Amino acid sequence: MEWGIIHGVSWVAVDWGTSNLRIWLMSQESQVIAQNTSNQGMASLGSADEFEQVLFECLQPILTYGEILPVICCGMVGAKQGWHDVGYSTVPHNPLEYQTPIPVPTKHSQLWVWVLPGLCQLHPADVMRGEETQIAGVLSHQKDFSGVVCLPGTHSKWALCGAGQVLSFSTFMTGELFALLSQQSVLRHSVSHDHWHEDEFIQGVHDALNNPAQFTNELFCIRARDILGDGAVGFGKARLSGLLIGMELAGTCELWQGQKVMLLGDSALQLLYKLAMDQVKVDVVLVNATQMTLAGLTAAYEKQG
C-alpha cells in the first residue's frame, strides 16, 4: 500500500472482510489521516499466517522505529477461517459497555493487534461478523437509539436495538441469492444488467410481501415471462431484486411495523431498500455505513485506552 508522507498516526482501524481489506490511519483524536483499500480479503488469503504478513506489508511504510502501533480490526478476520478465531458475543449485548477486543499474537513486535468478536444469537440461531461494529457505531452516535438497524448486503442483517443493547437480529441471504440466481441459474438468460424498471421492482416487492409462499414459483415465472415475451425488455433484474427484498420485508414485518429503521449500506443499496420500504410506509433514516464502521472501531479503541 502506498501512503505518501504521513505523520502523527496514533492507531490503525481495520475492516477486514471476505473480499476486501480497508485500513484507516488514525490520529490521537481519532480523526482519519489516510485510508486505503485492497482486495486482500479473507477469501484471497491461504493461511492464518498470511494475515499478519499482509498487514505488516501495508503498515511497514508508516512504522516509526521503536514505536508500537495499535491496530483494531473487525470482520471475517476474526472467524475460524480468518486470522484468529475471536468467537462471538451473545445477544442481548451492549457493544459500547461490553465490547471486548481480543489481542492476537503477532511476530512483529511493533504491531499490537486486537480483533473485535462477532455477535451471535442462540434462538433462532444467527451470527454476524463486522456488522456488530457498525451497529456499535450507530449506538456511539446515538446512545439511546431504540429501533431497527437494517444492513443490506450479501447476507442482509436486521437488528433490533433498545436501551443501548442489540436485542435480537435476523440474517437474510438476499444478496447472495441475487448473485447466484442472476449469474448461475436459468434466470441468467432473463436478468440483464443493462436494464432497470422501477415499476417491476415495486411490483416484485409487493408480490413477495403479500404472498411469500409463492416465492420459488415467482422466481421461475421471471424466466417464463421472458420466454413468452410478457414484460418489458430486461424486466427481470428489477423483478428479481424486488422479490428478494420483498421476502426480506415479509420476514421482518414484526420488526419494522411502526418502528424507525436506520438503513446502513452503500448508496445504491440504500436507495433500493428505501424505495422498497417506502411502499410499506416505513420511516427510514439513511446512515453512511463506512462512517459507522469507523465509529464502532473508534469506540472500541477508545474504550481499550
Next chain:
Amino acid sequence: MEWGIIHGVSWVAVDWGTSNLRIWLMSQESQVIAQNTSNQGMASLGSADEFEQVLFECLQPILTYGEILPVICCGMVGAKQGWHDVGYSTVPHNPLEYQTPIPVPTKHSQLWVWVLPGLCQLHPADVMRGEETQIAGVLSHQKDFSGVVCLPGTHSKWALCGAGQVLSFSTFMTGELFALLSQQSVLRHSVSHDHWHEDEFIQGVHDALNNPAQFTNELFCIRARDILGDGAVGFGKARLSGLLIGMELAGTCELWQGQKVMLLGDSALQLLYKLAMDQVKVDVVLVNATQMTLAGLTAAYEKQG
C-alpha cells in the same frame, strides 16, 4: 450407440432433454424392443445441425435399406436453443386430442422426425417442455383423471388436470435452488452429502409451510446453526431439502388440499416428496416417470398414425 441385433423396429421414441438423450426402439405394437441413454443432451450440443447428426449416428446401425424410420421426440430438443423451435400449446389443453407433433426437416431422407411442442400458461406466465408428454402419458392411462400431477425436479411442476385437460400449472425452482445453495453458496460448508436426518427434513417442511415469509432467513440459519454447533452433525442437507420442498407445498396448497396427487419422478425424489406430503395428509399415488414419458410419446405416435 450399440444396439446388438435388432429386428422389427417400427418407430423410435426420444426424450431429449438438457442433460440426456434417451432413445427407445419400438415395435409396431408400441412395445419397447431396446433402449439406450447417452449424455448428448441439449447442453452438450453446439448448434442445431448437431442434433440430426447425433440422432443419425445413434440410429444408423438399425436403419434398413430404403425404409423410413419415424422418430417422435419430446423435451428441450424443441426449444429455441434446441434442434427446432416447435413452440408451445397453451393451457387449458387436451394433450391426447390436440397434441400436434411438429415435423422437423432432415437431411437424411430415412429419418422422419417429429417434435412435440411444450406447454405454456399465459397468466401467471409458466412453461414446460418434456413434462407435458409425461402428463399426456398419465392421461392416456387414465382418461378421466381429475386431480394434480406433481413432477419434482430441477424445475418442479404441479399441474391441475380435469376432463382430459391440463387446466393450469406452476413451476418451482426447487431442484435448481438446492443445487446452487448446497454447492455454491455459503451453505456449502454446512450441507454435507454424507448425512441425512429425517426429523430435520420434516421440521424444515413444516417451518417453510407454516412461515414461508421466513424462507430467505431460514436458509442463513442453517449456516448459523452449524457455526454455533446447534444441531446434529450434517443436519444441513435434510433441513435445506425440507425447507425447499416445504416452500413448494406452501405455494401449491390450494392445489393439493383435498386432491389426489399423482407423483412422478425417480424413486429417491418420490420418497422425499411423499414423506413431505404425508405431513399434510395428502393422498399420493406414485407413478413411474419414464413409463409416463413413453406412454405420452406412444400416444402421440399412434394419433399421428
